[in-house]
Amino acid sequence: MSQNSGDSGTGAHGGHGGHGGNTALLSSVLAGAKAEDRAALIAYLPAGFPTVDGGIEAVKAVIEGGADIVEVGLPHSDPVLDGPVIQTADDIALKGGVKIADVLRTVREGYEATGAPILVMTYWNPIDRYGVERFTAELAEAGGAGCILPDLPVQESALWRENAEKHGLATVFVVAPSSRDERLATITAAGSGFVYAASLMGVTGTRNSVGEQAQELVRRTRATTELPVCVGLGVSNAEQAAEVAVFADGVIVGSAFVKRMLEAENGAAGLDSIRELAGDLAKGVRRS
Structure with a gap:
């Protein structure tokens, strides 16, 4: 599946001065998963962890294992929305x-090796400092599919969206259970690619109620948009992936991959471990 979409998307990559973004590839992979009556598996990995080269190999490993899409995190010194595992990796x-x-190189080499859609997930400050025009142009040129911007308020996103659209990049906004319906409609109208529904798993034992909360958030979000709704929920195994896949268009897994790499004896063992986890999760999203 990724292979074919990758082939059709490769033409857009490089050499088209500023139109190298892969939004269409992202949409076709999400639509392909839907056509197979399953959720897409989206893996999150921070760039530069454990090293820049190691991070690139990690992107390849999760896609080889069965991930459809990868989010490459831009490490930040104050990652307010990330838990301790991702903070450690950052x-x-x-x-x-x-x-x-290095983040852009991770996107480029990951995409060139796999043909899968790769997004960057980042806080706004680093992009603002780097320059919006420069960042969007370089991300598109690297073959990136878009960007997830968890802390950029929609009402302040016009400059970003204008540049992203110009370069063929998706703009993925994050919604939360606390977002009111009216707010959800505003957020989803401004976004493209997919909607990231953030719902915290909480401590062990409260998972069922949190699952219900996520399901309700997906239902409310879908009422406002045709975009696929993908859930980042603290999913760490195939059973949980299958549970979320019942009601979401995509299942986003981050900490579970990072934790395996942190716990591995060495780089090679880490890559084997995340490849295996991606395989298990890929079975999970197909089981529902």
Whole structure:
């Protein structure tokens, strides 16, 4: 599936001065999963972790294992929305000196090797400092599919969206259970690619109610948009992936991959471990 979409998307990649973005590839992969009557599996990995080269290999490994789409995190010194596992990985990447150029290289090499859609997930501040026009042009040129911007308010996003659209990049906004219906409609109208529904898993034992909360958030979000709704929910195994896949268009998994890499004895073992987890999760999203 990724292979064919990758082939059709490759023409858009490079050499088209500013139109290299892969929004169409992202949409076709999400539509392809829907046609197979399953949710897409979306993996999140921070760039530069454990090293820049190691992070690129990790992107390839999860796609080989069965992930449909990858979100590459741009490590940030104050990741307010990330839990301790991702904060630890970000810290390692930042101590290793990761730069935006390394994030873009991760996208480029991951995309060139796999043909899968790759997005960047980042806080707004680094892009603002780097320059919106420059960042969108370079992300598109690297073959990126778009950007997830968890802390950019929709009402302040016009400059970003204008540049993203010009370069063929999706703009993915995050909605939460606390978002009111009216607000959901505003957010989904401004976004493209898919909607990221963030719902925290909470501590063990409260997972069922949180699942219901996520399901309700997806229902409310779908009432406002035709865009696919993908859920980031603290999913860490195939059973949970199958549960979420029943009601979501995509299942987003981050910490579980990062945790496996942090716990691995060495880089090679880490790659084997996340490839295996991607395989299990890929079975999970197909089971529902």
